[in-house]
Amino acid sequence: MTLPEEKIDDLQEDRVFQAGRPRSEKSRKAILDATRKLLTHMPLSELSIEAIAKKAKVGKTTIYRWWPSKAAVAMDAFLEQPGVQNIVATTSSASEAVQRQLESLIRQLRGQNGRIIAGIIAESQGNPTVLDLLYDKFLKDRVSPIYDKIDEGQKNGEFKTGLNTGIALDMLVGPLFLRVLSGDHGIDNEFAENYPTQALFVLKN
Amino acid sequence: MTLPEEKIDDLQEDRVFQAGRPRSEKSRKAILDATRKLLTHMPLSELSIEAIAKKAKVGKTTIYRWWPSKAAVAMDAFLEQPGVQNIVATTSSASEAVQRQLESLIRQLRGQNGRIIAGIIAESQGNPTVLDLLYDKFLKDRVSPIYDKIDEGQKNGEFKTGLNTGIALDMLVGPLFLRVLSGDHGIDNEFAENYPTQALFVLKN
DNA sequence: TCTATAATACGATACGCATTGTTTTTAACA
DNA sequence: TGTTAAAAACAATGCGTATCGTATTATAGA
Numbered sequence: 098m099t100l101p102e103e104k105i106d107d108l109q110e111d112r113v114f115q116a117g118r119p120r121s122e123k124s125r126k127a128i129l130d131a132t133r134k135l136l137t138h139m140p141l142s143e144l145s146i147e148a149i150a151k152k153a154k155v156g157k158t159t160i161y162r163w164w165p166s167k168a169a170v171a172m173d174a175f176l177e178q179p180g181v182q183n184i185v186a187t188t189s190s191a192s193e194a195v196q197r198q199l200e201s202l203i204r205q206l207r208g209q210n211g212r213i214i215a216g217i218i219a220e221s222q223g224n225p226t227v228l229d230l231l232y233d234k235f236l237k238d239r240v241s242p243i244y245d246k247i248d249e250g251q252k253n254g255e256f257k258t259g260l261n262t263g264i265a266l267d268m269l270v271g272p273l274f275l276r277v278l279s280g281d282h283g284i285d286n287e288f289a290e291n292y293p294t295q296a297l298f299v300l301k302n
Numbered sequence: 303m304t305l306p307e308e309k310i311d312d313l314q315e316d317r318v319f320q321a322g323r324p325r326s327e328k329s330r331k332a333i334l335d336a337t338r339k340l341l342t343h344m345p346l347s348e349l350s351i352e353a354i355a356k357k358a359k360v361g362k363t364t365i366y367r368w369w370p371s372k373a374a375v376a377m378d379a380f381l382e383q384p385g386v387q388n389i390v391a392t393t394s395s396a397s398e399a400v401q402r403q404l405e406s407l408i409r410q411l412r413g414q415n416g417r418i419i420a421g422i423i424a425e426s427q428g429n430p431t432v433l434d435l436l437y438d439k440f441l442k443d444r445v446s447p448i449y450d451k452i453d454e455g456q457k458n459g460e461f462k463t464g465l466n467t468g469i470a471l472d473m474l475v476g477p478l479f480l481r482v483l484s485g486d487h488g489i490d491n492e493f494a495e496n497y498p499t500q501a502l503f504v505l506k507n
Numbered sequence: 508t509c510t511a512t513a514a515t516a517c518g519a520t521a522c523g524c525a526t527t528g529t530t531t532t533t534a535a536c537a
Numbered sequence: 538t539g540t541t542a543a544a545a546a547c548a549a550t551g552c553g554t555a556t557c558g559t560a561t562t563a564t565a566g567a
Binding site: 139140141142143215218219223224260264268270273274276278288295296 | 344345346347348420421423424425426427428429430433462464465466469472473474475476477478479480481483484485493496497500501503504507
């Protein structure tokens with residue numbers, strides 16, 4: 098039997114002493130920076146590890162040592178940006194919570210960022226590993242809370258009943274990703290402004 | 303100045319007499335057949351024109367001559383199947399029409415077929431041409447009618463008002479593609495059975 | 508305190524490899 | 538004569554690994 102991942106992490110965190118040369122924070126940042134910059138000019142499908150290494154002025158091996166795939170690099174590059182941290186404010190009502198979380202998700206998926214996620218989704222279609230990565234590092238924290246709040250609202254009477262919670266979640270979140278995958282326009286101003294309200298309108302009533 | 307594409311098509315269609323060796327229907331079918339078979343074993347991302355040519359026993363050039371990309375081949379292979387033809391039955395009510403169209407779309411996107419479309423969506427993320435192809439050959443005929451029927455139902459009182467039609471469409475269709483892109487399970491039995499009803503429940507009041 | 512040693516990370520380079528898309532050439536057919 | 542088709546040659550790319558010399562750290566021992 099293997100240890101749960103959390104336990105392993107704990108052990109590693111506990112080990113204060115670390116022999117050997119420590120990982121270079123400078124390289125790490127250079128790699129993520131280069132990735133971000135390259136991804137403004139090209140889709141993830143055209144990005145290569147080699148190109149990242151060249152632009153970041155690091156060895157290819159350094160990248161391979163720390164990331165299993167270019168999608169993983171892109172994911173970290175995406176996450177390590179101001180504005181994509183998922184801050185969930187505590188709210189009084191489930192309605193408010195859902196609305197806030199949708200707004201937050203929309204912010205994170207707009208413009209350039211959306212294109213990165215779209216690329217990762219694309220990559221995930223022929224690579225289950227990337228699909229897991231997408232769920233673990235992005236979706237889990239951002240979508241599950243919405244599910245919980247929908248459930249809460251249905252139970253406390255804020256939202257109408259008769260709608261399957263899972264399906265309701267898909268109906269709220271689906272359109273966001275549909276937009277993200279729909280090319281140039283993606284999530285435009287109009288959508289960003291109106292969507293959360295419309296979503297709530299569907300849940301209530 | 304170049305002619306509009308339609309004009310060119312017309313000219314070619316008008317030319318009843320066609321000099322030279324006619325295109326081989328046998329090769330065409332062999333190519334689409336091989337593509338379908340290969341796509342049951344591998345994702346579109348791993349499919350290569352070479353592999354198709356080899357399996358279909360045709361030259362690579364034959365494929366390149368008639369299709370601009372492997373996604374285009376996959377799209378034709380997908381469309382040329384019994385069961386994906388989009389038959390829109392005339393119905394009395396908008397509700398019924400929406401339900402039928404959703405059911406039809408779900409049928410077309412289940413199982414193996416869904417994986418092909420997922421692959422094409424993936425491919426479309428680094429290639430605008432494929433995105434257009436996806437819209438022109440698949441989405442346009444299947445999604446636009448739903449929009450029209452939602453609109454109709456909102457106007458004739460079958461559906462509640464206050465919901466933006468475009469957003470409503472996204473809410474109905476988004477979950478389908480979300481499922482298709484979500485890996486193994488995709489559109490499962492439970493979803494297929496319940497979804498159309500739930501969707502209508504949202505539109506109605 | 509100072510020094511040696513082990514451990515780890517780094518950038519650079521090269522390699523073998525697989526693979527693909529594309530072009531050219533030649534043959535087949537109407 | 539014109540078009541299609543097959544085969545072969547071509548060009549390019551990127552991947553993943555291995556290796557090399559060097560740099561940076563912690564620990565052990567003097």
